[in-house]
Amino acid sequence: MLFNSTTFVLFFAVVWLLYQPPLAWRWRKLLLLVASYVFYAAWSPPFVLLLWISTGVDWFVGRALGRATGRGARRALLGISLGVNLGMLGYFKYGGFLLDNLTLALRGLGVAYQPPGADIVLPVGISFYTFQTLSYTIEVHQGRERPWGSFLDFALYVTFFPQLVAGPIVRAHDFLPQCLQPRAPCGRTLGWGLTLFVVGLFEKTVLADVWLAPHAERLFDAAQAPDGASAWLGALAFAGQIYGDFAGYSTCAIGVAMCLGFALPDNFHAPYAALGFSDFWRRWHISLSTWLRDYVYIGLGGNRGGWSATQRNLMITMVLGGLWHGASWTFVVWGALHGLLLILERILRRALPPSPLWSSPVVRLYGILLTFVAVVSTWVFFRAPSLSRAVEIVAAMVGLRSGVALLDAADQLVILTITAAMVGGHLWMRERTLEEVFSSLRPSVRIAVLSGLLVAVLSTPGVDRAFLYFQF
Amino acid sequence: MPSSTSSSDALGRAPELPWGRLWLLGLAIALGILGGAEGLWRSRGHRPVVDDGPGLWSASWRRVSEPGALVLLGASRIQVGLDLDRIHDALGLQPVMLAIDASSPRPILEALAHDGSFHGRVLCSVTAETLVPGPKDRRPADWLARHRRAPLDAPLNRWASIQLQQRLVLASYGASLHRIVYTLLRRGTLPEPSYLYTRADRERSTDFSRVPDLEIVRRGYVDRLKGAPWAWTPATWLEATEPVQAWAQAIEERGGSVLFVRLPTSGALRALEDARAPRDRFWDRFAERSPAPAVHLDDLGGSYHLPDDSHVDRADRAGLTDVVIRLVADHLQP
Known part of the structure; x- marks a missing residue:
């Protein structure tokens, strides 16, 4: 039963009503x-x-x-x-x-x-x-x-x-x-829970399914080698799709639980505004990354066995994290790449001398964008149907190989606009919570936001796409 | 205690706002906007259309074993070429449209052949290209896999979706914000009503008067066919059609019946098809070998107006349907 289905809405309405009598x-x-x-x-x-x-x-x-x-x-x-x-x-x-x-x-x-x-x-x-x-x-x-x-x-x-x-x-x-x-759901938790549910549906059914998934499919499922622009834009589209899909599910889940008076932990917090890869994993699929840290990384010894052992433990944890997502070598490579990036970050932190330069806004923004570009590149291995296709796309991204244009000017404009809005939104939300932001809006803006989300969700025809993370 | 992501304060963080008023106003405004948009689209000539896709296809697939079912396989030519009500009225059969746009019927025929409980009638529209393995197998295989993975509640969701799409313009893709933005970006205009109309039973009809430039459509078909790899010799091609013959035979051995038809094409598209796979060296040899009857519609006379060289105009649909009705009556089990 998908959250974005008629049966779920009916099911939840019945459960919620039966749950109310004292x-x-x-x-x-x-x-x-x-x-x-x-x-x-x-x-x-x-x-x-x-x-x-x-x-x-x-x-x-x-x-x-x-x-x-x-x-x-x-x-x-x-x-x-x-x-x-x-x-x-x-x-x-x-x-x-x-x-x-x-x-x-x-x-x-x-x-x-x-x-x-x-x-x-x-x-x-x-x-x-x-x-x-x-x-x-x-x-x-x-x-x-x-x-x-x-x-x-x-x-x-x-x-x-x-x-x-x-x-x-x-x-x-x-x-x-x-x-x-x-658990006694009140008007406050019901109102906010339903709002979170609509936000999650917007991320999933509007952004991920309709606006981004077709572009990602055009890159990853095509038979031809892509040109550099298509490779980058298709990868950006998938970065947005996977975020909208999974964060959307988590937001719906938190909202539905809240309507029943239960609290679930946050699972995403502006991951594309992460500064460095450790920061990314503190913001992306937080409940899995903390699970892996607590039970795999620390279980292997964590950072207690010296520098080399720490890096080894980190790499093993990330490879297992990759494999958790699916039984395929592409996921193993994706996990290993994140392991390498985390190790590289640690090496850089040790090598770079302390300087006030690192906290300057421009350098931090540069670091955030660099992190985003690296994360997007690794998504290629996560999404590609095979290692050879992933290598073909990465080769096009770095200019080693050129192929055909898979996305036209309209596609490119749409992907760039959504990506810019998403990264900008994450930068703005980096140190804020959704609750703080929504509370701080003027009442008229709040109503406009809610009705805008409802219009977008209700006017988006259903697409036959299950949530990506169901397969993991 | 490990520092997992604590949820203890999540409920406490829920904003204290006048939620009842917020939701009532938000819903009222949203419904007002949607109602206005629905009226606007209708005033521009749009009408409710059911979106074709794996979900709708799956609903048809569930009907293949119903008594009196006539399973229709192929691609868009058969999907837009036949009037299903006319078939039902003439033969008393229940047409089940399983054709999938721009694809091959092979994976579906294979699935029917492997389904030991299926012993019904199959009308399969094929071309030289779709009788052999190729990229056009991908979509039907994918739709079939999706059907098999579909959750138990999928039929109810589909039913609700069909009910909405039959009544509201806004419920189908043709009037979505996505289509509006893309039409504006590519053509600088709002979307025009589609020339394709799909019903809940997947029958499609075309109104080519709504297509602004048919020459672009015709060129598109030719270019796509030119771009499709074709390395078959008559011998390798015929060998590659053997699985199709075996699947037809399997269905017939169980008491079912299969009829292959080659629907008409015209113009540059037909010239290219004939150049790649001359009829005498491809189709005729397949028809000789096939355990099920295989009929080329060129042999039955009749001329059809194919505005885009590939699909009949809705004005000619009755004529083509009548020819198919005679074929079904002659070749498929009563």
């Missing part, structure tokens, strides 16, 4: 849980079983960890949780990829092996809910979280429909305490 909090939570299973089953009912497995295993592992005292037993319990969750993820997400690469490797060794067609369907949102539930068992294992007492609360934490299929990846300590007291 029934016992336990019954209202049960309603949200059942609604969440219905929401998930709309994609494929059998995959609800995977949700139940993940929920059940981590619930019992968490309880057992609370009782276990021996180091070996605690490790074994954590191993069960990791094995089940990563096993499911590995089979459904990486099974085909591993089999393909094994076949290629064996062929390289002269062994003709043709595996049976796997044809594995990826359950929507599996990367999100397995990471979410894993964070709970890891926290309990490390003693930073106590096993939660209510199975209903825990099941709702794993399954809560606003963020179930594409995040934000919520931590137990952020969500579970909200289940203790009845």
Whole structure:
């Protein structure tokens, strides 16, 4: 069930109305849980079983960890949780990829092996809910979280429909305490929640789907090699599309949860105004980057083993982060490129002498634009259907190869205008929150903004495009 | 505790504003603007049109196994060339339009052949180019994959979308802000009503009087065909059509029936098609080999007015439909 669908609007209206009567909090939570299973089953009912497995295993592992005292037993319990969750993820997400690469490797060794067609369907949102539930068992294992007492609360934490299929990846300590007291949505949270929902829909259905995705498709899915301008503009279009698509989903999720009285963490904060790559990852898919930092990077030793070990840990974390997005070498290269950029940034920080020059607005703006250009370049590997196509596009971007013009003057004008508006908007929002900005507007401007967003969303015909992050 | 992105203050950050008034006014203004735009478009001659696409196609695909279904495969020529109501009235069959603009019917025919439960009637419009593997396979394969991945609630969403598009000009792409901006940028005018009209059953009709310069359209078809790679010899081409023959045979062996038709083209487009794939060395050899009947419409006489050299004008649609009705009655199972 997509947020930008009629069924979701009907579904949410029904759930919201049923949620309002002053029934016992336990019954209202049960309603949200059942609604969440219905929401998930709309994609494929059998995959609800995977949700139940993940929920059940981590619930019992968490309880057992609370009782276990021996180091070996605690490790074994954590191993069960990791094995089940990563096993499911590995089979459904990486099974085909591993089999393909094994076949290629064996062929390289002269062994003709043709595996049976796997044809594995990826359950929507599996990367999100397995990471979410894993964070709970890891926290309990490390003693930073106590096993939660209510199975209903825990099941709702794993399954809560606003963020179930594409995040934000919520931590137990952020969500579970909200289940203790009845959540009472008021006019303020309902009004702002609905506004966030409309903002998210605008980012997704208007900007990403209609205005940018076709240009990105024209570059990445074309058979011909692009010229330099098409390569850059198509990459810029994808940079805008992926932001609009994913930040749009997160904003919708936060808004929907808020209408029910729940708070979800921010997932994006003006990422294209980031100054440097560390800053970019503090602003882009924040719930994933903090998950990877806390459980992979720090788990590998973080910066405790000296300079070289730190860079190695950083690179491993980013490559795994890339692979989390999809079972393809293009994602591995994308992750590795970000790892390299982060290492390069650290080297520069060590090498450059302290100077007031670095805080001058012009130099900072230059750094922000440089970061943006580098991030856009890496998106090529993220979006390209193959490594060879990505290399072809990058070669056109740096002038090593020239091909045909894939985008005409009107396309170019539209992409440049939207990109300039987006980067300008991110620069303006760099140190502000959406709430601050919206509150500071004059009442007439607020009404104009809201009606403008509604006109744009309602007059945009639906395009058959699912949210990009569903496939991750 | 790791410093994850805390959400504890998110609810507290929600602005304290007169939300009821804000939303009521915002909605009223938005609806006023949309209502005005709807009236403006209608006054300029626009009418509600259903957008063709993977969602609408998927709705048709779900009907292929219904009793009395006549599955129509091909590209735009069959989609705009046939009057589906006329077929239904004449034969009592339910036409299911699965043709996809600018594409090959191969992936769809293959899917029907592999669907063991399908044993219906298939009318498949083909050309030398679309009988063999090529880039035109991509879109139907993609639409089929999208259909298979579609969530359970997709039919309800499609139904709601069709209901809106049948009633409101603004609900289709033709009147969207995107089209307005692009038409202004490229032509300096507001969008004119489209010469294509699509119904909810995917029947399309054309009104070529709305096309300002048909010569550009004709040249476009020729240029696109010239740009499409063509390295087939008659022998390699015929060999490459074997899967198509096998799929037709599979359907016929299950009690279904398939009819291949080559619809008419004219002018420079036809000259180029004939130069690339002379009929006697390509089509005729395929027709000899094919386990299912294959009919070239040139053999049935009749002349059709094809304003763009590729598609019949809506005025000639009845004539072409009647020819197809006779073919279906003669060649496909009753």
